[in-house]
Amino acid sequence: MQGAWPATYTDAMTSHLPWPNRFAALGPAFYTELQPQGLPQPHWVATSPACAALLGLAPDWADDEALQVFSGNALWPGMRPLASVYSGHQFGVWAGQLGDGRAHWLGELHGTAGGFELQLKGAGRTPYSRMGDGRAVLRSSIREFLCSEAMAALGIPTTRALCITASALPVRREMMETAAIVTRLAPSFVRFGHFEHFSHNGRHAELRALADFLIRHHAPECADAAVPSLALAEKVARQTAELIAAWQAVGFCHGVMNTDNMSMLGLTLDYGPFGFMDSFNPGHICNHSDERGRYAYANQPNVGFWNLHALAQALLPLVPGEPEAASEKMLAAIGIYREVYAPAEAARWRAKLGLTTERAEDAELINDWLGLLAGERVDFTLAHRRLGTPAARDLFIDRAAYDAWSARHQTRLGFEPAGALERMRAVNPAVVLRNHLAENAIRAAQQGDFSEVERLLRVLSTPFAEPENPQDAALPPDWAQELEVSCSS
Numbered sequence: 001m002q003g004a005w006p007a008t009y010t011d012a013m014t015s016h017l018p019w020p021n022r023f024a025a026l027g028p029a030f031y032t033e034l035q036p037q038g039l040p041q042p043h044w045v046a047t048s049p050a051c052a053a054l055l056g057l058a059p060d061w062a063d064d065e066a067l068q069v070f071s072g073n074a075l076w077p078g079m080r081p082l083a084s085v086y087s088g089h090q091f092g093v094w095a096g097q098l099g100d101g102r103a104h105w106l107g108e109l110h111g112t113a114g115g116f117e118l119q120l121k122g123a124g125r126t127p128y129s130r131m132g133d134g135r136a137v138l139r140s141s142i143r144e145f146l147c148s149e150a151m152a153a154l155g156i157p158t159t160r161a162l163c164i165t166a167s168a169l170p171v172r173r174e175m176m177e178t179a180a181i182v183t184r185l186a187p188s189f190v191r192f193g194h195f196e197h198f199s200h201n202g203r204h205a206e207l208r209a210l211a212d213f214l215i216r217h218h219a220p221e222c223a224d225a226a227v228p229s230l231a232l233a234e235k236v237a238r239q240t241a242e243l244i245a246a247w248q249a250v251g252f253c254h255g256v257m258n259t260d261n262m263s264m265l266g267l268t269l270d271y272g273p274f275g276f277m278d279s280f281n282p283g284h285i286c287n288h289s290d291e292r293g294r295y296a297y298a299n300q301p302n303v304g305f306w307n308l309h310a311l312a313q314a315l316l317p318l319v320p321g322e323p324e325a326a327s328e329k330m331l332a333a334i335g336i337y338r339e340v341y342a343p344a345e346a347a348r349w350r351a352k353l354g355l356t357t358e359r360a361e362d363a364e365l366i367n368d369w370l371g372l373l374a375g376e377r378v379d380f381t382l383a384h385r386r387l388g389t390p391a392a393r394d395l396f397i398d399r400a401a402y403d404a405w406s407a408r409h410q411t412r413l414g415f416e417p418a419g420a421l422e423r424m425r426a427v428n429p430a431v432v433l434r435n436h437l438a439e440n441a442i443r444a445a446q447q448g449d450f451s452e453v454e455r456l457l458r459v460l461s462t463p464f465a466e467p468e469n470p471q472d473a474a475l476p477p478d479w480a481q482e483l484e485v486s487c488s489s
């Protein structure tokens with residue numbers, strides 16, 4: 001099918017030719033060019049209208065031609081698919097070479113919101129697939145698609161997902177499943193691991209070229225700094241701090257915060273065994289394979305800093321001067337993480353409690369609130385959503401403890417402008433992608449009914465509004481306790 005398109009193009013996607021691919025200009029040291037392996041007899045599962053709007057696509061963009069392209073069976077002229085090479089630390093240990101084992105970069109679309117790289121995730125093996133089959137299953141593709149778009153609607157930096165295509169092609173995981181492809185987009189998919197790769201292998205010319213590439217296209221303000229790579233490290237540290245503070249505030253656990261899954265743009269990247277906490281437990285581990293809880297909820301902020309040290313180490317050859325002095329400067333650059341993280345997190349908790357000003361007692365008020373939630377394993381999303389209403393009280397067994405805290409909260413709100421309830425509801429979502437909501441959509445989709453994916457996408461696109469169906473904002477059912485999410489996707 002490739003190269004067999006008619007000579008005239010009328011649809012909206014192809015009018016964006018010529019699919020520039022600035023990453024490809026870095027040269028073959030950074031990637032392998034290769035054709036996607038398509039899904040046989042593909043069909044649509046879902047498309048994201050919000051994502052299409054971001055790209056400036058026409059409402060009818062998802063036609064038969066687009067189906068062939070986004071299922072890996074065809075290319076539009078100008079598309080130049082490639083898989084990039086990176087390395088990384090997995091669970092704290094140097095893992096050596098990894099790379100896009102199942103992602104094909106197609107090129108860039110420049111829409112109303114700037115340029116976006118498009119990637120097919122699950123279009124077959126690449127030179128970096130190692131033991132993997134290069135495929136993604138329908139289950140994990142629905143989770144990535146819904147969560148990408150849900151995070152964006154929550155205002156949290158993330159890669160986006162344009163669509164899912166699927167087919168009956170069997171794929172072996174713990175059970176036999178079927179194949180799907182998510183088309184995801186980001187201004188850049190460059191990871192900490194890309195830098196670690198070239199640094200670890202002593203390829204400093206490539207390391208510099210990659211830093212120059214990222215700065216030129218995605219961090220131009222760093223170009224004017226005395227040492228651009230230090231400015232870049234600081235920028236990434238800031239963005240990572242803001243990102244993780246945003247995760248903590250909605251109870252999001254990434255699940256696999258390896259350095260190869262860390263975005264140089266501070267985006268949530270590589271949705272695997274992620275989870276939104278139901279009942280609040282700081283030690284919550286969402287990834288069934290993470291036996292020791294390295295990536296537990298409460299560890300995420302420290303892991304972010306740990307990962308930045310790996311990045312700092314990788315960028316060090318770009319800092320001129322004596323190694324010791326260079327190292328000190330680099331540590332100072334990423335040290336901004338701590339300065340940014342603590343106030344960013346505090347600001348989010350204050351906002352969640354309806355506070356617009358800062359007072360000395362706030363830290364204790366917040367701490368005691370989280371202690372109350374943790375002590376009774378109260379539902380994280382509901383507790384915040386109901387704050388300031390009598391319904392919050394129903395979530396607690398120890399009503400006296402809740403009442404005592406609530407009285408302090410009310411007193412504190414007395415120092416605030418009116419409208420605390422509205423303020424709290426504008427930052428405390430009613431609906432997040434709880435595992436059981438995703439699971440309902442997945443089970444229906446596995447039976448060929450994609451309406452629940454579409455419906456859930458719609459609900460998640462306005463997370464701060466009360467959903468039409470109260471079940472979408474309700475406590476998880478008992479069976480949700482048994483859901484296990486692992487790395488297998």
Ligand code: AMP
Nearest residue numbers: 098099100101102129132133134135270
């Ligand atoms: P992850 O921890 O899921 O981000 O993946 C770690 C590495 O394994 C990356 O290099 C992925 O591209 C690769 N990988 C994961 N799943 C597959 C798969 N099914 N086929 C090929 N490579 C994979």
Ligand code: MG
Nearest residue numbers: 260261269270
């Ligand atoms: Mg990954």
